[in-house]
Amino acid sequence: MSAITYTLITGASSGLGKEFAIHCARKGMNIILIALPGSNLRSIADNLELEYSVSVKVFEFDLSDSDILKQQLQVIMEKYAINFLINNAGVGGTSAITHTSLERIDDIIMLNVRSTVLLTHLLIPHLLRHRQSYIMNIASMAAFTPIAYKTVYPASKAFISSFFLGLKEELATTGLSVSVVYPGPIMTNSHTSRRIISQGRKGKMGLLPTPEIARIAMKGTLAGFPVIIPGLMNKINHVLIQLLPLSLKMKIVSREVKKEIPFALSV
Numbered sequence: 001m002s003a004i005t006y007t008l009i010t011g012a013s014s015g016l017g018k019e020f021a022i023h024c025a026r027k028g029m030n031i032i033l034i035a036l037p038g039s040n041l042r043s044i045a046d047n048l049e050l051e052y053s054v055s056v057k058v059f060e061f062d063l064s065d066s067d068i069l070k071q072q073l074q075v076i077m078e079k080y081a082i083n084f085l086i087n088n089a090g091v092g093g094t095s096a097i098t099h100t101s102l103e104r105i106d107d108i109i110m111l112n113v114r115s116t117v118l119l120t121h122l123l124i125p126h127l128l129r130h131r132q133s134y135i136m137n138i139a140s141m142a143a144f145t146p147i148a149y150k151t152v153y154p155a156s157k158a159f160i161s162s163f164f165l166g167l168k169e170e171l172a173t174t175g176l177s178v179s180v181v182y183p184g185p186i187m188t189n190s191h192t193s194r195r196i197i198s199q200g201r202k203g204k205m206g207l208l209p210t211p212e213i214a215r216i217a218m219k220g221t222l223a224g225f226p227v228i229i230p231g232l233m234n235k236i237n238h239v240l241i242q243l244l245p246l247s248l249k250m251k252i253v254s255r256e257v258k259k260e261i262p263f264a265l266s267v
Contacts (some may be wrong), residue, residue: 008032011089013039019214025052032057064110083133092153094260112156136221148254179221184234206234
């Protein structure tokens, strides 16, 4: 295993994951990028190595395939010393539950929940070898309330929030710090952008540039903050939504989310 330390980033080919890769490289951190096959990771890695003179390793495989995940992670841990894990990979969607395929539901649960927990569980002993190490997990503002027409996605993010905050407490006496990030809306691609725009002014409340979300998340994680909510408006929304009765906040949020359905991908 290499004496040089690496930060492992999942879902690193685009959106917030790519911004994490850029931010880490800019800080001089060596990185391991994981994404699906055909994600153009090698080109991203080459550009980062050239611009920032850091070591960037690329692994393309499906995280939701547990057997492949175990095999690939064993190879990674044997070769590289990892002191920072960024669990960024995730998938969602907007549709009525009766119009959502079982395959899509399974995809969300397998990637957002099972593979994230499995990857973390396998890496914890490796991370604990370091005097100081970090785990960052990307949840969502959606974790704070059930939402109609998404249903499975916010439930998966609520799981991430509960699991990793519990893990934070369990590891409190070690050098492994755990943080959970709750971003608001992110315009990661044309489809999510159309969904956000479809909600009008309310949909864009809390919207931050992706590089800014990555910067805030990294700063908070390295400072050891357990809960990180990027953006003042998202912090205000979080406080306000906690004050509302559950039935009322579900109606308000779900009514706005329903506007996304005509712009959502087939699920």
